[in-house]
Amino acid sequence: DSGVTQTPKHLITATGQRVTLRCSPRSGDLSVYWYQQSLDQGLQFLIQYYNGEERAKGNILERFSAQQFPDLHSELNLSSLELGDSALYFCASSGQGGGDTEAFFGQGTRLTVV
Amino acid sequence: KNEVEQSPQNLTAQEGEFITINCSYSVGISALHWLQQHPGGGIVSLFMLSSGKKKHGRLIATINIQEKHSSLHITASHPRDSAVYICAVGFGNQFYFGTGTSLTVIP
Numbered sequence: 001d002s003g004v005t006q007t008p009k010h011l012i013t014a015t016g017q018r019v020t021l022r023c024s025p026r027s028g029d030l031s032v033y034w035y036q037q038s039l040d041q042g043l044q045f046l047i048q049y050y051n052g053e054e055r056a057k058g059n060i061l062e063r064f065s066a067q068q069f070p071d072l073h074s075e076l077n078l079s080s081l082e083l084g085d086s087a088l089y090f091c092a093s094s095g096q097g098g099g100d101t102e103a104f105f106g107q108g109t110r111l112t113v114v
Numbered sequence: 115k116n117e118v119e120q121s122p123q124n125l126t127a128q129e130g131e132f133i134t135i136n137c138s139y140s141v142g143i144s145a146l147h148w149l150q151q152h153p154g155g156g157i158v159s160l161f162m163l164s165s166g167k168k169k170h171g172r173l174i175a176t177i178n179i180q181e182k183h184s185s186l187h188i189t190a191s192h193p194r195d196s197a198v199y200i201c202a203v204g205f206g207n208q209f210y211f212g213t214g215t216s217l218t219v220i221p
Contacts (some may be wrong), residue, residue, distance in 0.1 A: 002158070033209070043200065043211040056207035088155055103147070103209075105157040 003027065004093050006106035014114055018079040021109045025072055025093030031055070032074040033094075033103060034066055038087035049074055050096075081113045117141050120201050120212035127219050133188040135215045137201030140182065148175050148186050149200040151214070157200075160186070191219045 003026035013019055025032050034046040036059075045058035049068035060066075063081075068074040078085060088110050092103040119138045127133050137146070148160040161168050161175040163184065168175050172191075177184040188195055196219050201212040 035209075042213045043202070045209050045211075048207055058208055090157060092157075101145075101204075102159055102162045104159060105149075107156045110155065 002104040002106065004091060004104050004106035006089075006091050006109050008109060009107065010110045010112075012112045012114060013081060015081055015083060017081050017113075018077065019081065019111065021076040021078070021089050021091075021111075023074045023076070023091030023093075023106060025074070025091075026104055029093035029095050029104070030072065031094045031096060031101070032068055032072070033092045034060075034074070034076050035090040035092065036087045037090060037108075038084075041087075043090070046076070078111070083113050086111055086113045116213075117205070117210040118201055118203055118212040120199075120215050122215060123213065124216045125218070127191050127217070129192060129219055129221050131191050131219075133191050133195075133217065133219075135186045135199050135201075135217070137184045137186070137212055138182060139184075139201075139203045139210070141203065141205045141210065143182075143203040143205050145204045146177055146184050147202040147204065147209070148184075149202060151198040151200060153197070160199075188217075191217075193219045193221050195219050 005024040030051045033048045046060040048056040066076045088108045090108045091106045094101040094103045145164045150158045163177045172189045174187040198214040200214045
């Protein structure tokens with residue numbers, strides 16, 4: 001158990017809908033990362049938050065947004081969903097953030113858009 | 115352009131064999147990470163390296179900063195090692211991932 005909790009584990013929704021994925025980081029970790037893993041793209045970095053502030057942005061679509069709350073949990077909001085958004089969405093947390101810190105991954109949320 | 119290249123993409127081995135997975139990267143990095151993803155989908159961090167070599171049980175990871183190359187070795191492979199192994203490099207505040215090596219160890 002990594003200590004990172006993601007909910008829900010599975011989500012099936014229709015095109016055009018909006019969903020929210022939730023991540024609770026390990027106790028004490030300030031940094032939260034979001035990643036998308038689709039069959040044809042592999043793991044893609046989406047966005048990083050550190051102590052409530054956006055720190056780095058990757059290949060995140062404008063239809064997607066995220067935030068980190070004062071209790072350090074994070075939510076990833078996906079709107080106007082398309083079939084191509086079907087993927088595994090992972091959250092990871094680390095103490096300080098940065099590429100030289102170990103990250104701990106949640107079990108992922110499997111999103112299926114039909 | 116992919117900043118991280120892994121080889122091989124797929125690997126099948128007999129139980130007990132010594133396995134090597136390679137990772138090359140093109141950016142200056144702060145650290146390199148090896149991750150393991152089991153068929154259920156969960157990802158586990160195996161190693162984080164910025165220089166030299168690390169060992170954990172039957173797993174050994176090495177990195178050569180000058181050559182921008184890392185290897186993950188599995189000694190005495192076992193069917194439970196069957197998984198996808200992913201190399202990731204930390205660059206600034208971001209991570210770049212290889213496409214993964216799918217390992218199957220046959221009893």
